[in-house]
Amino acid sequence: MPEKIIESYNVKRIEILDEKGNADESLMPSLSNEQIKKMYELLVHSRTFDQRALNLQREGRLGTYASILGQEASQIGSAFALEKSDWIFPSFREMGVYITMGYPLYMLFQYWSGDERGVKCPDDLNIFPVCVPVGTQIPHAIGAAMGVKYKKDKKAVVCYFGDGGTSEGDFHEGMNFAGVFKLPVVFICQNNHWAISVPLKKQTASKTLAQKAFAYGFEGIQIDGNDVFAVYKTVKEALEKAKKDNGPTFIECFTYRMSDHTTADDAIRYRSKEEVEAWKAKDPIQRLKLFMEKKGLWNANYQKDIEDKAKAAVDEAVRNEEAIEHPEPKDLFKFTYEKMTSRQIRQMKDF
């Protein structure tokens, strides 16, 4: 058989909760009503935070900020599946993950106001600071996963990045390591269809991002990233697989960046209103609300209650953040090395 097929691959896509709030019961993950409500609250909470951050930026009270609008289900759904002891390597657009993990809100504002102290992760969490150079956090996740494996810890490592991130060399090298060393890592790619002004089609000719995993010998799967149940379920299973030492998983969350790339961007320059409108109908919060309403878990009072709570928490965080003293110029010198060099000590005398 001189021309033969030696391998075959299928790309799967999972959807559970549709736009009308109907869930596929056969795939539905086991979640208590309390958990579902908690998820909903985190979604609302994250969006409240996000809106406030955008407002603060407009008022000049925050620096450049990257909105998560539209991507909340991918972030909350995935982080909800995590344990506090898991290690998380975010990019720069994962405020919903930080919030779900219980990261202090005021510190997030502090970071986006240009203060390193905002990403000094509390000791009981393992969230690596915001990673600015696209894709470069992936190798760190690989190394941490190698550490987990070496120490035989019952932890998983999760790494977040965007569709644009899949074009970088570090994505490739890292994915390949994950396959070769069969690492306990879950890659969560938020395919929000844009990398600043570059649409997915110009980012890669690959039909799905999920299939990129096949090049590294492990499972890749596409899920509806605006469907918090699909995200939760898929990530949860991938984490369990990782913790059983059954290797890595690549999850493409099919979602959309509803906002500008950052507050320094103006998306009107490069994409159509129609495209954005079409995605509005797929809003991740709206569909969970409809689901909960059908189940009797949601009503207007409840909505008002959690919105008030979210607003109060964000208000307090803003107050706390704005009460923090400006960092000392001397701080410039204190964290480059464990001990300052003699040259630094001399330079510090300028202050």
Added chain:
Amino acid sequence: MPEKIIESYNVKRIEILDEKGNADESLMPSLSNEQIKKMYELLVHSRTFDQRALNLQREGRLGTYASILGQEASQIGSAFALEKSDWIFPSFREMGVYITMGYPLYMLFQYWSGDERGVKCPDDLNIFPVCVPVGTQIPHAIGAAMGVKYKKDKKAVVCYFGDGGTSEGDFHEGMNFAGVFKLPVVFICQNNHWAISVPLKKQTASKTLAQKAFAYGFEGIQIDGNDVFAVYKTVKEALEKAKKDNGPTFIECFTYRMSDHTTADDAIRYRSKEEVEAWKAKDPIQRLKLFMEKKGLWNANYQKDIEDKAKAAVDEAVRNEEAIEHPEPKDLFKFTYEKMTSRQIRQMKDF
């Protein structure tokens, strides 16, 4: 249909000429007897060159050298499909490609003796110099292919690299560009199963290298790299496709590095004799000889004749190379910029 298959991929493998010299007529490329003999002569020629290079190195008359033993069919078969006007980006183990393209033999010895002048490609060829950092030639091939496309030239660009090369970020980024811009480029990956001491299995968990192309939205195919007909046919078709602006192709030549990695290496340290022995039976030259013998194209006289010719050509090249004057120390300064800097001019006074 909440859990559905949205894409499917098959990895094909092509074999035409088996170890006993039998060719699958249904797949056989159209080649005249003269062409087949020419191919055979190039195979012998390349092996003669290679053996001499190894000998010269042992005698201290050449620097570190990377043998092509076992990979001749991948190199000669692919280069035989090329036109002189095509652009070629080799790695460091493509002496068979240079030889097939008619590159002056003595210059190859000159290069491996540590003299840049050996890779000053003659004007009628477009072979880029030996590229030492693994995988880094791939982006150059991409850029050249973008040039071909921009100028609407009827040329293709060919890029060679090894199995190890597929692990580098530049491979990934380059492949992705090729897919996005639909470039007229043919990637020829000589999977010789080793990257120095690292076997393919530790290089990637991917079952084939061919399937890596699917991640970039274009065709990847595995071929028997010790089968000069399969190589020629596949590359020829890929080149035609490229020249018709139908995009890139990735070809995995399944072959084996019979020799040490380079003359500075000692493969006994890390691989078994059995493995090497098993591959001896798949020798690319032997099987073409058997094929030709069956077709009445080969006999012992012919063999002697072409061996003598190859030896004579190599002898002459060695003589020519050894007659070349040592490069001038002043040459150190002459090729950094088009014009020497004032600092360089002063430094050159040391000589």
Added chain:
Amino acid sequence: MPTLNMVQAINLALKEEMQRDKNVVLLGEDVGKDGGVFRVTEGLLEQFGSERVMDTPLAESVIAGAAIGMALYGLKPVAEIQFMGFIYPAIDQIFSHASRIRSRSRGRFTCPLVVRAPYGAGIKAPELHSESTEALFCHMPGIKVVVPSSPYSAKGLLISSIRDPDPVIFLESSRLYRSIKEDVPEGEYTIPLGKARVVQEGTDVTVIAWGSMLQRALKAVEGVNAEVIDLMTLSPFDEETILKSVKKTGRIIIAHEAVKTCGFGAELSATIAEDAMLHLKAPIMRVTGYDVVLPLPKLEDFYIPTAARIKKAIEEVMKY
């Protein structure tokens, strides 16, 4: 003559060079439809089409590497790296190839390309958006490094860089992009690479600066009989102009935004200490960024050298 800011001047240089020479093409992240995140390439996609103004995937190494391949093939690519902090993944292509291809092939292949990148702090941007590591590229023979300090010089230097037969790293101070305007002639003019400009003559002290520091240097010398040199090309740099000034003033201040250790100021100082030592009246002082990891916005103003710090250094050397 139009009064332009640096963004407009660079845009004009690109436009005119693209009109003049069909081989000039642009590539980079967001350079097309978006016109670049700083709008430097605005309007060029519309004018020249997507074959010449290429939005690329997010991959710096192959942006540089593809530019190399294009240059080998006879094009004149101008690649944009979105911020200098993202040039590091492209360093391998620049150091291992762009710089060496002429030498490697003994001149058969050459690499006439330009890599443009905004550099420097002061715009309250996120991490890694504020690098000024120009010295790294000056340590690599085969590469030229150009850093304009004003709209006028930006246009003339960029045209020269595009026409140069060798690879050029062209660094644009993002802080200056829109903060200074200047008369910039339409139509072609070039400023030669490798030549510094004496911005102001003086006899008591020489201040050498480039890019983002020139304005501060000029401010610092107010009221002093100082010579101010805008280096413009860092590699290869204009030893002659500098040594001449040393011989004249005998007091040297070098100001740069990069960290002190191994910044380009070190090379200038070392050159002077080697070739003009006997003309020095005072220690050679470097006024630079501190040897620290670049801070986030809240501390960045404390990091960037100020006119006051340069002034202090001048007072210091004037004591000798």
Added chain:
Amino acid sequence: MPTLNMVQAINLALKEEMQRDKNVVLLGEDVGKDGGVFRVTEGLLEQFGSERVMDTPLAESVIAGAAIGMALYGLKPVAEIQFMGFIYPAIDQIFSHASRIRSRSRGRFTCPLVVRAPYGAGIKAPELHSESTEALFCHMPGIKVVVPSSPYSAKGLLISSIRDPDPVIFLESSRLYRSIKEDVPEGEYTIPLGKARVVQEGTDVTVIAWGSMLQRALKAVEGVNAEVIDLMTLSPFDEETILKSVKKTGRIIIAHEAVKTCGFGAELSATIAEDAMLHLKAPIMRVTGYDVVLPLPKLEDFYIPTAARIKKAIEEVMKY
């Protein structure tokens, strides 16, 4: 006490540190089964197993990046880059992350890792196997750079580097690997980072060198009353020892294998010109590689600074 060459001394340091601390792990291309292309890690796979001595795929960026992740997680990775010329793809991870993680996280996360690489010319190797671009790494705050010049110092410095709380680039002269032997004690001893060593005291001239140049410096000073300093750590470097020697001899020669422009010699010279100018009796001379693309083997001996060139510089400064 065994007499070891540098390969053996480094191997011994790795072995002892791995015995002492289970968190010390090795990774890199061919470091396992093959024992490294220079055999520096020979025997360690057999002794410590493939969980601690990891042959990796061919991917420098993630070798460095994974080392960072391991360090974050509490391991002490020692990554090998096969030749310094192949460290460029890893520069982004080193510059953007290893150097900044402590600062970025205000100390919550740190990066105690070592990246080892053979460096320098003189072994007739192919292109890009002969780099000595140590100065690049010295321009990046947060990174330490160590370059041993002998088996004894290699062992002691490597142990210190592994134990250091910050990332260290550890460069090993491939030319020295097997060309010098020295008594190297078994068992632990450390040589502190950041301290230079006065190899030989003298009064007339100071020669500063490191790594591959120290032997040539010592040869060059034969018959001269010269002080010779082995810098050992380039970043942070030992200003004190150097300035003290300047004050003593007043004549300074710096020898390094890297190209002259923006080599680490520039920083040393600039530091002296700034802080000890008045003690200088002569120009500060740099004896370095030429400002050219590194040649292939046939010309490499003409590139590397020789003892004769250092000697000539000494004669030069002795005229003052």
